[in-house]
Amino acid sequence: xxxxxxxxxxLIIGNEILSGxxxxxxxxxxxxxxxxxxxxxxxxxxxxxxxxxxVATINDVRARFDYVFTTGGIGPTHDDITAECVARAFGLPLxxxxxxxxxxxxxxxxxxxxxxxxxxxxxxxxxxxIENPISRAPGFQIGNVFVLAGIxxxxxxxxxxxxxxLTGGKRLLSASVTAALPEGLMAAGLKAIQKRYPEVEIGxxxxxxxxxxxxxxxxxxxxxxxxxAARAEVRELVEQLAKDAKNA
Amino acid sequence: xxxxxxxxxxLIIGNEILSGxxxxxxxxxxxxxxxxxxxxxxxxxxxxxxxxxxVATINDVRARFDYVFTTGGIGPTHDDITAECVARAFGLPLxxxxxxxxxxxxxxxxxxxxxxxxxxxxxxxxxxxIENPISRAPGFQIGNVFVLAGIxxxxxxxxxxxxxxLTGGKRLLSASVTAALPEGLMAAGLKAIQKRYPEVEIGxxxxxxxxxxxxxxxxxxxxxxxxxAARAEVRELVEQLAKDAKNA
Numbered sequence: 001x002x003x004x005x006x007x008x009x010x011l012i013i014g015n016e017i018l019s020g021x022x023x024x025x026x027x028x029x030x031x032x033x034x035x036x037x038x039x040x041x042x043x044x045x046x047x048x049x050x051x052x053x054x055v056a057t058i059n060d061v062r063a064r065f066d067y068v069f070t071t072g073g074i075g076p077t078h079d080d081i082t083a084e085c086v087a088r089a090f091g092l093p094l095x096x097x098x099x100x101x102x103x104x105x106x107x108x109x110x111x112x113x114x115x116x117x118x119x120x121x122x123x124x125x126x127x128x129x130i131e132n133p134i135s136r137a138p139g140f141q142i143g144n145v146f147v148l149a150g151i152x153x154x155x156x157x158x159x160x161x162x163x164x165x166l167t168g169g170k171r172l173l174s175a176s177v178t179a180a181l182p183e184g185l186m187a188a189g190l191k192a193i194q195k196r197y198p199e200v201e202i203g204x205x206x207x208x209x210x211x212x213x214x215x216x217x218x219x220x221x222x223x224x225x226x227x228x229a230a231r232a233e234v235r236e237l238v239e240q241l242a243k244d245a246k247n248a
Numbered sequence: 249x250x251x252x253x254x255x256x257x258x259l260i261i262g263n264e265i266l267s268g269x270x271x272x273x274x275x276x277x278x279x280x281x282x283x284x285x286x287x288x289x290x291x292x293x294x295x296x297x298x299x300x301x302x303v304a305t306i307n308d309v310r311a312r313f314d315y316v317f318t319t320g321g322i323g324p325t326h327d328d329i330t331a332e333c334v335a336r337a338f339g340l341p342l343x344x345x346x347x348x349x350x351x352x353x354x355x356x357x358x359x360x361x362x363x364x365x366x367x368x369x370x371x372x373x374x375x376x377x378i379e380n381p382i383s384r385a386p387g388f389q390i391g392n393v394f395v396l397a398g399i400x401x402x403x404x405x406x407x408x409x410x411x412x413x414l415t416g417g418k419r420l421l422s423a424s425v426t427a428a429l430p431e432g433l434m435a436a437g438l439k440a441i442q443k444r445y446p447e448v449e450i451g452x453x454x455x456x457x458x459x460x461x462x463x464x465x466x467x468x469x470x471x472x473x474x475x476x477a478a479r480a481e482v483r484e485l486v487e488q489l490a491k492d493a494k495n496a
Contacts, residue, residue, distance in 0.1 A: 016453045016466065018289045019422070020279030023271075027294065031268030041266045043301075046275065046292040049451065053291075076432045077452040077463075078439040116435030135461070151456050174267070184324040187364030191326040203297065204325040205264045208399050213383070215325075218264065 006169040008034050009065040010044040011057060013072040013082055014150060017046050025152045026071045033159060038168025039067060049073060054085035062089070062145055067166060072150030074139065076116040083140070086147055087124035097123040100138050107136040131161040141165065170222040175231040179238045180214040181245065189237040190217065197230040199223050254417040256282050257313040258292040259305060261320040261330055262398060265294050273400045274319045281407060286416025287315060297321060302333040310337070310393055315414065320398030322387060324364040331388070334395055335372035345371040348386050355384040379409040389413065418470040423479040427486045428462040429493065437485040438465065445478040447471050 010030055016022040024046070031041040042065065047053050054073075062068045073082030087094040100121035104113055120137040123129070130139035130146065132154060139148045139158045148158045179186060183206050194202045200221040207214055217234055221227040258278055264270040272294070279289040290313065295301050302321075310316045321330030335342040348369035352361055368385040371377070378387035378394065380402060387396045387406045396406045427434060431454050442450045448469040455462055465482050469475040 014453070015449070015451055015468075017275070018279050018292065019283065019466075019468070020276040020281075020289075021422075021466065022453060023276055027265070028268040028271055031266050033268075035267065041268075042296055044266065044294040048290055075452065075454055076435045078435065078442050079451050112432075114432060114436065116439075117432040119435075135456070151454055153456060174269075184360075184362060184365040187324045187326065187367075188362065191364075194326050201263070203263055203327050204323065205262070205270060206323055206399055208383070208401060218267075218269065220263075220267070 004169060005042075006039045006067075006167070007042045007065045008039050008067040008069060009061040010041060011054075011061065011068065011070045012044065012046040012150075013049060013054060013070055014046070015048045018048060026148075026150070026155050029152065029156060030069060030159070033163070034067075034166075034168075035172055037163060037166055038171045039166060040172060049079050049081060051081055051085050051088070054082065055089045058086060058089040058145065062143065066144060068145045070145065070147050071155055074120065074137070074147060074149055076119050076137075080119070082147060083119075083122045083124070086142060086145060090124055090142055090145075092124040092126060092142070094122050095125045096121050097127065097129065097140070099129055100140075103129075103136055103138060130158050133157050133161065172220050172222055173224055173227050174218060174220045175227055176219065177217045177231065177234050177238055178214065179217060179242075180212055181238065181241055182213045183215045185241055185245070186215065186217075186237065189241070190234070193230060193233050193237065196233075197221075197226060199226050200230040202230065202234070252417060254287045254315075254415070255290045255313045256287050256315040256317060257309040258289060259302075259309065259316065259318045260292065260294040260398075261297060261302060261318055262294070263296050266296060274396075274398070274403050277400065277404060278317060278407070281411070282315075282414075282416075283420055285411060285414055286419045287414060288420060297327050297329060299329055299333055299336070302330065303337045306334060306337040306393065310391065314392060316393045318393065318395050319403055322368065322385070322395060322397055324367050324385075328367070330395055331367075331370045331372070334390060334393060338372055338390055338393075340372040340374065340390070342370050343373045344369050345375065345377065345388070347377055348388075351377075351384055351386060378406050381405050381409065420468050420470055421472055421475050422466060422468040423475055424467065425465045425479065425482050425486055426462065427465060427490075428460055429486065429489055430461045431463045433489055433493070434463065434465075434485065437489070438482070441478060441481050441485065444481075445469075445474060447474050448478040450478065450482070 123140045127140040127142040203218045205216045371388045375388040375390040451466045453464045
């Protein structure tokens with residue numbers, strides 16, 4: 001690739017996702033929206049609400065990826081420990097952020113801003129807030145780590161209000177061909193095309209629907225012309241094989 | 249906890265999940281079904297189809313968790329590299345497994361078992377096969393690593409045919425209370441209950457539906473009696489707060 005790839009890692013914090021009760025909806029949104037900015041989501045981890053695990057994971061991934069996004073654990077209850085864990089990971093004190101406090105004071109009716117809700121004003125010292133246009137309690141950014149809410153609508157709004165801070169590289173373009181043919185029939189042809197187009201990443205994603213085995217063939221590249229050429233070859237391969245199968 | 253917790257990690261292998269095109273459906277299934285066996289899914293990672301990343305991740309997690317499950321990357325196409333990566337991670341040769349080859353030979357009509365499909369018979373030396381009653385090409389187990397298909401129906405069938413090999417601990421029981429109250433009103437009471445029930449893990453999972461902020465309060469413990477007692481207290485708290493809110 002001509003440009004350095006800009007990478008991101010998502011940390012989904014929450015026992016609820018791991019137990020299977022709640023399905024994450026944030027990974028797909030971030031994967032897609034980061035790519036629009038030329039940033040490639042190259043890893044995602046789902047980790048439990050345990051301080052030691054969160055701190056160690058943040059320190060592992062913030063050194064290895066250009067950007068880290070966390071979702072979950074920034075509400076007012078005792079199990080919301082993301083802010084304090086991020087502060088610990090950075091070796092920074094957790095402070096009551098005056099700007100965040102002012103936002104909460106403006107939002108809640110007098111008397112409603114109790115101790116638990118005030119916890120949502122805590123950030124590592126030096127953090128930059130991320131606006132939350134929906135339920136007000138802000139997220140924050142410290143270094144390359146963006147701390148977002150877990151509720152999808154709130155996470156998405158926070159992403160929108162902070163994405164101008166991200167600097168992407170070349171956008172990875174994609175194209176796809178859906179084939180109602182078993183992968184095993186296409187594999188040799190696809191391998192040959194992949195060999196001729198090293199700058200295009202060709203993935204085959206099988207499905208099994210109503211008794212039919214097929215695959216979605218997805219091509220991705222930063223090079224638009226090569227992507228189009230590779231896609232034309234894949235399409236031709238699939239059409240030829242479908243014809244052969246019909247006549248067989 | 250009286251027993252040692254038995255842990256598992258899931259590796260979801262596939263660019264397709266990271267790009268946001270395909271939503272993973274395997275995490276929720278495994279989280280739930282492992283727990284039924286007394287095994288706690290304590291981490292999940294989504295990683296790309298890149299050999300170096302897959303090998304390093306397998307070696308990291310197989311040392312840290314009792315069981316590791318991988319999904320994806322065991323088909324016949326060039327981007328299916330899970331088996332060779334697992335072999336590399338274990339420092340074992342990748343062989344054509346005779347038992348797996350016999351399964352494929354019995355399944356495909358004469359002449360259809362081409363070179364690409366034969367790749368699905370490759371396993372690390374010494375692996376134990378995992379039966380695939382749906383599309384036949386087997387998964388395999390080596391050490392504490394279970395290599396499963398990515399297609400959910402096939403993955404679930406493979407899990408069913410290999411789960412008798414797993415040894416769980418005490419099953420984590422759960423109970424929940426849904427509250428149509430903002431978390432900030434419940435936080436102090438929940439924290440007090442959590443303090444009195446250290447053996448029960450109390451999580452608050454907020455939602456925002458049709459303008460209402462609420463939370464699902466989920467309690468989990470291996471101790472049935474303490475779980476029931478904690479749940480009764482949480483329920484009472486929610487009912488009291490709802491009454492207060494109504495009268496306010």
